[in-house]
Amino acid sequence: MKKRTIYEELGVSPSKEEVHKALENQEKGLYPGAFCKVLPDISGDTDYCSIFHSDSAGTKANLAYMMYKETGDLSFFKGIVQDAIIMNVDDVLCVGVSGNVLISDTISRNKRLINGEILAVLIHEHISFCKWLTALGFPIHLAGGETEDVGDLCRTLEVGVSLFSRIKRSQIIDANNVQEGDIIVGLASSGKASYETRYNSGISSNGLTLARHGTLHHQYYTKYPECYDNGIDEKLIFYGKHLLSEPLSGTDLSVGEGLLSPTRTYSPVIVEIFQHFKTKIHGIYHNTGGGQTKCLNFGNNLCYIKNDLFEIPPIFRLIQASSGASWEEMYQVFNMGHRMEIIISEELSQDIINISERFNIPAKIIGYIEKSPDSDRKNHLLLDTTEGKFQFSKILGKIV
Amino acid sequence: MKKRTIYEELGVSPSKEEVHKALENQEKGLYPGAFCKVLPDISGDTDYCSIFHSDSAGTKANLAYMMYKETGDLSFFKGIVQDAIIMNVDDVLCVGVSGNVLISDTISRNKRLINGEILAVLIHEHISFCKWLTALGFPIHLAGGETEDVGDLCRTLEVGVSLFSRIKRSQIIDANNVQEGDIIVGLASSGKASYETRYNSGISSNGLTLARHGTLHHQYYTKYPECYDNGIDEKLIFYGKHLLSEPLSGTDLSVGEGLLSPTRTYSPVIVEIFQHFKTKIHGIYHNTGGGQTKCLNFGNNLCYIKNDLFEIPPIFRLIQASSGASWEEMYQVFNMGHRMEIIISEELSQDIINISERFNIPAKIIGYIEKSPDSDRKNHLLLDTTEGKFQFSKILGKIV
Numbered sequence: 001m002k003k004r005t006i007y008e009e010l011g012v013s014p015s016k017e018e019v020h021k022a023l024e025n026q027e028k029g030l031y032p033g034a035f036c037k038v039l040p041d042i043s044g045d046t047d048y049c050s051i052f053h054s055d056s057a058g059t060k061a062n063l064a065y066m067m068y069k070e071t072g073d074l075s076f077f078k079g080i081v082q083d084a085i086i087m088n089v090d091d092v093l094c095v096g097v098s099g100n101v102l103i104s105d106t107i108s109r110n111k112r113l114i115n116g117e118i119l120a121v122l123i124h125e126h127i128s129f130c131k132w133l134t135a136l137g138f139p140i141h142l143a144g145g146e147t148e149d150v151g152d153l154c155r156t157l158e159v160g161v162s163l164f165s166r167i168k169r170s171q172i173i174d175a176n177n178v179q180e181g182d183i184i185v186g187l188a189s190s191g192k193a194s195y196e197t198r199y200n201s202g203i204s205s206n207g208l209t210l211a212r213h214g215t216l217h218h219q220y221y222t223k224y225p226e227c228y229d230n231g232i233d234e235k236l237i238f239y240g241k242h243l244l245s246e247p248l249s250g251t252d253l254s255v256g257e258g259l260l261s262p263t264r265t266y267s268p269v270i271v272e273i274f275q276h277f278k279t280k281i282h283g284i285y286h287n288t289g290g291g292q293t294k295c296l297n298f299g300n301n302l303c304y305i306k307n308d309l310f311e312i313p314p315i316f317r318l319i320q321a322s323s324g325a326s327w328e329e330m331y332q333v334f335n336m337g338h339r340m341e342i343i344i345s346e347e348l349s350q351d352i353i354n355i356s357e358r359f360n361i362p363a364k365i366i367g368y369i370e371k372s373p374d375s376d377r378k379n380h381l382l383l384d385t386t387e388g389k390f391q392f393s394k395i396l397g398k399i400v
Numbered sequence: 401m402k403k404r405t406i407y408e409e410l411g412v413s414p415s416k417e418e419v420h421k422a423l424e425n426q427e428k429g430l431y432p433g434a435f436c437k438v439l440p441d442i443s444g445d446t447d448y449c450s451i452f453h454s455d456s457a458g459t460k461a462n463l464a465y466m467m468y469k470e471t472g473d474l475s476f477f478k479g480i481v482q483d484a485i486i487m488n489v490d491d492v493l494c495v496g497v498s499g500n501v502l503i504s505d506t507i508s509r510n511k512r513l514i515n516g517e518i519l520a521v522l523i524h525e526h527i528s529f530c531k532w533l534t535a536l537g538f539p540i541h542l543a544g545g546e547t548e549d550v551g552d553l554c555r556t557l558e559v560g561v562s563l564f565s566r567i568k569r570s571q572i573i574d575a576n577n578v579q580e581g582d583i584i585v586g587l588a589s590s591g592k593a594s595y596e597t598r599y600n601s602g603i604s605s606n607g608l609t610l611a612r613h614g615t616l617h618h619q620y621y622t623k624y625p626e627c628y629d630n631g632i633d634e635k636l637i638f639y640g641k642h643l644l645s646e647p648l649s650g651t652d653l654s655v656g657e658g659l660l661s662p663t664r665t666y667s668p669v670i671v672e673i674f675q676h677f678k679t680k681i682h683g684i685y686h687n688t689g690g691g692q693t694k695c696l697n698f699g700n701n702l703c704y705i706k707n708d709l710f711e712i713p714p715i716f717r718l719i720q721a722s723s724g725a726s727w728e729e730m731y732q733v734f735n736m737g738h739r740m741e742i743i744i745s746e747e748l749s750q751d752i753i754n755i756s757e758r759f760n761i762p763a764k765i766i767g768y769i770e771k772s773p774d775s776d777r778k779n780h781l782l783l784d785t786t787e788g789k790f791q792f793s794k795i796l797g798k799i800v
Contacts, residue, residue, distance in 0.1 A: 011511045011551040018516035019547045022523040029544075037544045042502055042566050043448075052504045052543035052564060059552045064667055102442055102561050106506070106566045109409045112631055116418035123422040143452035144429075144437045147419045150558070151411040151629035152459045158553050160546075162504050162562035164452060166442050209552055227633065229551035231512055 004331045007210045009236055011229060016289065017398055023222040030169070033176025033298060034213050035094035035285065037240035041166065049169045051092055056160035057083035059259065060208045062227040065113070065156045067256045070244055074121050079262035081125040083205040086263040087288065088163040089138065089341070093270045094284040096173040099139035101165045103130070108158040110151035113226060119147065122159060136195055138267040155226050164292075175283035175343070178299035178369065180228035182282055184344045185392065186305065186366035187266055187356050188337030190313035194360040199251055201261035201315040202299040204287045209257055213324020216238040240322040258315045267339045269356050272341070277351065283343040294377045295341065296394040300367070302343055307384035310337030327387040338366060405609045405729045409636055411629060416689065417798055430569070433576030433698060435494035435685065441566065449569050451492055456560035457483035458662065460608045462627040465513070465556045465655045466620065467542030470644055474521050477661035480559050481505075481525040483605040485686065486663040488563040489538065490740070493670045494684040496573040499539035501565045503530070507557040510551035513626060519547065522559065536595055538667040557624050568627040575683035576621070576768065582682055583746045584706065586766035587666055587756050590713035594760040595668055599651055600660035601715035606688045606734040609646040611659055612722020615640040640722040650714035658715045666740045671754050673742070677751065683743035693740065696779045696794040699769070706767035707784040710737030727787040738766060 014021075026151040029037040030049055056079045085103065092101070105126050109119065123145070130140045134235035143164075190202030203211065213228070213236060220227070220238045228237045245255030251258060270284070287294045295304045318338070320330050330336060342352050349365055356363035372380055383390040393400055415418075429437040430449055441448035444577075455671045457480045464476040485503060492501070509519065523545070530540045589601030594708050603611065613628070613636060620627070620638045644656030651658060670684070687694045700796050716737070720730050730736060742752050749765055756763035772780055783790040793800055 001565075012549040013511065016547065017524070018519050021516070022520040026527065039502065039541070039543050042564065050502060050543065050564075052502050054504045054506045054544070054546040054562060056506065056508070056546070057546055057551050060554055083579050100442060102439065102450060102564075104454045106454045106456065106457070106560055106562075107557060109562075110415065110629060110631075113628065119418050120422040123426075127426065143437070144438050144454070145449065146454040146456070146560075147416065148456060148607075149412040149461050150460060151632070152612075152627065153555055154461055155555065156552055158508060158550070158558070160506055160508075160560065161508070162452075162454060164442065164450075164502075164564045166566075168512075209550075212552075220792065229510060229512065229554065231510075231552070231556075231626065234716075257690060274455060352672070387589050 006323060007333055010209050010213060011139050011232060012209050017096040031174040033171060034174045038089055038095060038172055047168055048099055048166055049172065051095060051097060051165045053086040053088050053092055053158065054331050055161040055256040056158060057205050058208055060205050061159055063260050064213055066224055066227060067244060067260055072117060076260060077118055077121050079124045081122060082129055082161045082262040084161040085129055086265045087205050090266055090286050091165060092165060093267060095163045095172045097167055098271045098274050100167060100321055101140040101163055103140060103161050103163045104143050105145035107147045107153045108150050109148040110154050112151055114157045133267065135267050137271050145259060172349050173281055173284060175298040178283040178302065178343045179300065180369055180371040182215065182343045182369045183349045183365055184367040185342040185344060185352045185363055186310060187269060187340040188361060188362040189264060189309055189337060189339040192360065193264065193360060198294060199253060199266050201253060201258040202313045203259060203261055203315050204263040204288060204339055211319050211324065211331055212322060213238055214325060215242050215259065215276055215319050216242055217241065242322060248314055248318060269359050271371050272355050273352060279350055280348055281342060281344055285341040287339050287341065290332065291334045292331045292336055292383055293381055293392050296381050296392060299379060300376050302374040303370040303372045303380040304367060305370060305382045308366050312336055326360040328390045330360050331383055406723060406725050407733055410609050410613060411632060412609050428455045431572055431574040434572065436491055438495060438572055447568055448566055448790045449572065451495060451497060451565045451583045453488050453492055454560065454562040455487040456558060457605055458608055460605050461557040461559055463608065463612055463660050464629060466624055467644060474518060476534055476660060477521045478525045479520055479660055480663040481522055482529055484559045484561040485529055486665045487605050488561050488586040490632065490666055490686050492563060492565060493667060494686050496571045497567055498671045498674050500567060501540040501563055502543040503540060504559040505542050505545035505562050505565045507547045508550050508554045510554050510556055511549040512551055522555050527568065532748045536668050571686060573681055575698040578683040578702065578743045579700065580769055580771040582769040583741040583749045584764050584767040585749050585752045585763055586710060587669060587740040587746060587764040588710055588741040589735050589737060591663060591762060592760065593664065599653060601653060601658040602713045603659060603661050603715050604663040604688060604735060604739055608722060610725060610733055611719050613638055614725060615642050615659060617641060617643055624662050626743060643724060646717060648714055669759050669761060672755050673752060677748055680724050680748055681742060681744055687739050687741065691734045691738055692731045692783055693781060693792050696781050697794060699779060701772045701777050702770045703770040703780040704767060705782045706772060708766050711783055712736055728790045731783055
């Protein structure tokens with residue numbers, strides 16, 4: 001039997017096997033191979049389709065709470081709102097949505113710990129952040145939301161967002177079109193994009209349970225008992241080497257700020273790519289849950305070879321060194337340097353790279369796609385990295 | 401200073417003052433007086449509008465978990481899915497939505513406690529329940545969902561649903577039309593509707609924090625430490641008189657089953673009312689959070705007089721007697737006998753009652769509406785009940 005990963009010990013299934021098993025016989029929508037589920041139009045117009053997506057900032061909210069308690073700075077909660085919105089927005093970019101988007105937010109709080117002042121910051125930031133995204137060229141509107149006082153369920157705070165969009169079917173990007181011979185262009189997850197005001201660590205909003213416990217010092221175990229599941233073995237809780245206030249080497253952020261860096265949106269880059277090359281794109285993959293193995297879920301009978309990844313950003317080196325997670329696990333949990341992949345023919349790759357770099361987001365060819373050596377419909381992935389070669393396959397709906 | 405209610409001591413704000421304060425300067429949509437926010441059409445068609453709503457089963461999920469642990473019966477989780485869906489569906493019925501609805505679900509779980517088998521029940525029930533509702537005449541489709549392993553945030557389980565609908569503006573019911581001289585028809589919350597398979601206690605899915613702690617015996621404090629906020633004073637946790645397995649007097653349910661009775665949908669009744677009288681309805685109010693005071697949020701300069709309420713169902717008598725909550729608080733938290741109110745002219749009230757009774761849901765005129773005695777835009781409510789007379793007013797956005 002395969003050894004449980006640290007992430008699994010912490011009560012998180014990175015590949016969501018149980019979810020995929022429960023859903024395996026369910027309808028897959030109009031484009032079963034697309035990055036997000038695409039449904040028939042809500043009003044029955046066969047030229048249109050509906051996309052209804054949900055995601056949240058997850059346990060990153062606990063970290064915002066800790067940083068707020070350490071510093072008194074309410075603005076850490078704003079990043080959580082960005083996380084919840086962008087985890088949705090950048091997913092639907094992958095099926096071709098470039099605006100015409102409504103969102104609804106759900107804030108579940110422990111009222112004893114998350115007061116009215118914090119709530120006001122969260123609610124207002126949803127509105128402000130939608131205005132900012134719209135101004136950047138991605139029209140999005142906050143439709144409404146729900147706030148719940150559920151301290152018996154929620155230890156601190158959970159911020160979730162649902163997104164609805166209605167677009168023409170002709171605008172959909174179906175990752176089923178990804179094919180052998182295609183090139184994978186990666187867009188860097190860390191750095192400072194032209195539309196960002198500060199260096200982004202690249203961490204986004206997945207893997208945070210591993211990142212928090214593996215990186216932060218055990219002194220937080222007694223200081224913040226409200227920030228972890230007290231049914232988990234104490235030796236796995238905040239077992240790392242670092243304090244929130246320590247500098248994150250190689251950046252101008254503290255360790256806490258690095259872990260809490262808000263999820264970058266790629267929407268300005270992708271919207272511009274759509275303006276010029278939309279019909280030429282074979283697929284776009286958003287490397288969130290599953291990290292660099294996300295691609296295995298898409299295309300048929302393909303072998304993904306990623307052999308020129310970005311240099312690993314400081315935040316991921318810190319998490320690995322402190323947590324003791326294997327590099328193999330790190331690549332399965334985190335994006336490790338690029339969170340967005342554009343799958344396209346080789347002759348267009350330089351155009352894509354140029355657009356990204358105009359937004360000060362480094363981009364490059366990080367790999368390519370071959371036909372799978374197996375004759376079945378399995379997908380394979382080879383990660384050829386500075387830290388070793390790692391191979392993964394998708395067999396019977398399961399990444400191994 | 402006003403005494404804090406039991407519900408407030410338990411960390412829940414029944415009137416959501418902090419939320420309303422944070423939202424007071426925000427846009428109110430196309431029909432600011434409607435029961436739910438109504439937005440311009442997502443595709444810019446001025447004949448249409450969008451409704452995007454979110455709600456959850458809240459802390460009722462903790463009770464399903466406890467009943468499952470007590471009995472081993474997984475089916476208790478199915479009711480939680482019904483709760484999350486109907487808390488949305490019956491809200492949007494109030495603005496005139498009668499189908500053409502998509503939903504997306506979000507399941508946040510503590511994977512250590514909520515295993516794959518439970519997850520499968522939850523996911524499949526979303527699909528089954530949508531099919532059942534559609535067959536009953538309310539077309540609804542599960543678009544997709546998100547499942548998250550967030551044990552560091554979620555003590556047990558949270559099930560949330562977002563709902564999207566696109567309907568013609570001409571179909572919207574705007575509660576701003578409620579006026580003096582109107583009659584309030586109440587539709588009973590307890591009993592066994594023709595489309596239900598078992599007696600429904602009427603509790604729905606709000607007030608559960610008070611209901612659980614006020615009703616259940618302190619022996620659950622040590623048995624289920626995962627089911628409450630351990631930062632709340634122990635004397636407020638499971639301080640009631642009853643065991644889950646005790647019979648709920650006057651019903652064929654146990655106390656646990658009564659507290660967990662799934663939220664009844666009124667959709668078959670309301671859809672039939674719409675077929676005959678939609679344009680004649682002035683308003684529909686869904687008495688969830690805020691209980692019988694919900695009406696105060698709608699209409700202008702009105703005085704609601706409710707002087708012939710239904711007999712209080714056994715579940716609410718049990719909660720009151722065990723928790724020691726005042727009757728005044730009970731009416732502000734729970735529906736106390738009818739969860740849906742149709743505001744209409746007197747001459748149509750018997751037709752509404754007849755339709756409801758054909759579904760074996762008792763209905764009657766529970767009150768009427770007068771002009772407010774104040775010359776400002778305050779709304780007032782008089783509850784003239786078997787347990788006393790209670791007066792409430794809405795002043796500066798706050799119910800007092």
